[in-house]
Amino acid sequence: MSDATHPxxxxxxxxxxxxxxxxxxxxxxxxxxxxxxxxxVEMLKKDFPVEEILEVTNLSKKKLEAIKDKN
Known part of the structure; x- marks a missing residue:
């Protein structure tokens, strides 16, 4: 990367x-x-329906399930 002594x-x-x-x-x-x-995560905490979370976030169902399992 560049600096004053070694451009x-x-x-x-x-x-x-x-x-x-x-x-x-x-x-x-x-x-x-x-x-x-x-x-x-916030939507899950507020009990939004899974289908709505998927629509809003564009996450895959698999990714959302992983998030649910983690939290």
Whole structure:
């Protein structure tokens, strides 16, 4: 990675920029997934019907069952 004493070589810059962007996208996706799970947990606590939770969160039934078992 780059700093003042060792800047990225020009030939590596596009590659490293791509890696940085992939890392950012992965972080955003993980954050969104965590929030979706939080919403599902709150809906389960409030006794929302499973079908409604699936519709709102777009989780699979298998994933929702795993969340239910964990909480």
């Amino acid at each position: 990225d070589p020009p030939t590596l810059k596009p590659f490293l920029d791509g890696l940085r962007e992939e890392g950012k996208e992965l972080g955003r996706a993980e954050g969104k997934n965590e929030r979706t799970i939080e919403i599902a």
